[in-house]
Amino acid sequence: MTTYAPDRPRVLIVGAGFAGYQAARTLHRRMRGRARITLLNPTDHFLYLPLLPQVAAGILEPRRITVSLTGTLPGVRLVLGEAGRVDLDAATVHYTGPEGAAGELGYDRLVLAVGSVNKLLPVPGVTEHAHGFRGMAEALYLRDHITRQMELAAQGTDSAGVRAARRTFVVVGAGYTGTEVAAHGRMFTDALDRREPARWVLLDRAPRVLPELDHRLSTTAGRVLRLRGVDVRTRTTVKEATGEGVLLDDGESVPTRTLIWCVGVRPDPLVSQLGLSVERGRLLVEPRLNVPGRPEVFACGDAAAVPDLTRPGEFTPMTAQHASRQGRTAGRNVAASLGVGTQLPYKHHDLGFAVDLGGVRAAANPLGVPLSGIAAGAVTRGYHLAAMPGNRVRVAADWLLEAALPRQGVQLGLVRSWSVPLDSAAPEQARLPGAP
Missing domain, CATH: 3.50.50.60 (FAD/NAD(P)-binding domain)
Structure with a gap:
């Protein structure tokens, strides 16, 4: 101290x-x-947000991407x-x-x-029926929710229409977060049940996925998503949401019990x-x-x-x-x-971007060089390990285990839907059952 x-x-x-x-x-x-x-x-930790989709998909354990503030900043007083x-x-x-x-x-x-x-938009029903993806509580809730919907659909007690709706997952926003959620989510549901594949729909108003990146990387990501079975809809978004599904702005109705809001911040x-x-x-x-x-x-x-x-x-x-x-x-x-050193203006050229598409797939442009496939996957994971301020060995160990062992799909029941409202300004403070 x-x-x-x-x-x-x-x-x-x-x-x-x-x-x-x-x-x-x-x-x-x-x-x-x-x-x-x-x-x-x-909270008492720094959250490495770029790997949050891997927590939701059951690849990484939650504590792997949380870095203790008191443990890594010993000379700094933490006030919760x-x-x-x-x-x-x-x-x-x-x-x-x-x-x-x-x-x-x-x-x-x-x-x-x-x-x-x-980021909220004035779309009827979204605040009540959609969930964001900005914190650990939301990732844990989504993992449980996806698992529960797949299990309920598999038990066969609902009508065919309801079972299909449970197996349909709609992601709004094809930026970094939405693209990774859809890519990892499709692999997660395949791991839970390959007999009847789930339907994943990715929507965005933009003319292509990952509009922030150049066309080559955007095309690569779109191709990987479609080959994996994700229904990518560009120039399309949600007009209205209900508890039974979403109405798209092109007039189509998509029955679903899952609406994931990734339109930005x-x-x-x-x-x-x-x-x-x-x-x-x-x-x-x-x-x-x-x-x-x-x-x-x-x-x-x-x-x-x-x-x-x-x-x-x-x-x-x-x-x-x-x-x-x-x-x-x-x-x-x-x-x-305060008298130590000299002030400098902030000036930084982008070193490139990396988008993890699950497995060995990724889209990356380190130093402006576009990569795809295994090379992009290696660069992406290497970048994340270098950028994390802690837990690198644990993260790498989870990746190795995920490659060698089947993924576990069980509900933990730690987070309820009411504790992660879309309009929450502080999703990391979601209340767990029994918490004050």
Whole structure:
């Protein structure tokens, strides 16, 4: 346990996602005990979101992608709680603890890295009947739900129409998350029951899957999905959702008991409550990640609109790659504002992207070189192991076991549907049965 003298500057980091975690680690290494660093976060771990689809598909155990904050940030004080209000004039952050108690933290420097939440669209019935995919609770719920629907369909007590609906899974959004959920989900249901394959439908308004990537990678991903049996529908989305199915905007009705919402994310609503300038809900910052007119406040990750110096006039996209690197830059610049080192503007060229399509299949373009097949799969898994701040050996071990042993399809019953509502701003705080 680290002890600080009372006269040392107080640095408060709100959020321990990619940006907040890297900011805390960088700042601790640079300050070497010369500042009191506090990390405010609802949970005691950093969640490696890119591997969440593999948890939902039963490939990885949940703890494999959760990295202990106290175990990997030994010089940083962790306070469990959710930020509720920021008083910039009083330099305090008000929060609510995990058991409902209110608290308050003061600061000399503030780093806002509160991340993002599910993006909602005004589609009737979606909020009531769809589930997002932004946290561990949602992944665990989805794994149980898919398993339950396959088991109920197999027992044969329902009508043929109901059984078909239970075996139909609709994913809305063909970006990174939706594409990986559909790819891994189809393999998961095949592992549960190959006698009567489930139907997976992937929808997106865009003209192709993975519209963020170049056409070659998008074409590769679309081909892999279709060969695996996923019904890919581009230029199509949901017009209305009910408990029995979805109505598409082309007029077709798809009976289903499963609607997975992966249309994207929006900045945490806390950002818009600060009274500062925002760009589409993201806090406007300068290239050094400081807030204009508030030199003591920095922001990074999905919560910040960071000027993209490689593309003048644009802002960096909301990706884990940018969030991690912005976190490091924020940590460096906060330290510099306290007299250690020099400040630098954030500037980063994309190193490429990787999309895991299950098994040995992937689509990747490391350093701009398009890859597919086994080579892309190896690069994708290597990238994830390098990017994770911990648990690398455990993740690699799970991958080896998954390749050698049959996948287990059992319900754990840890998360109920009411505890992971689509409109939740904090899916990681989903309440488990018996929790307060």
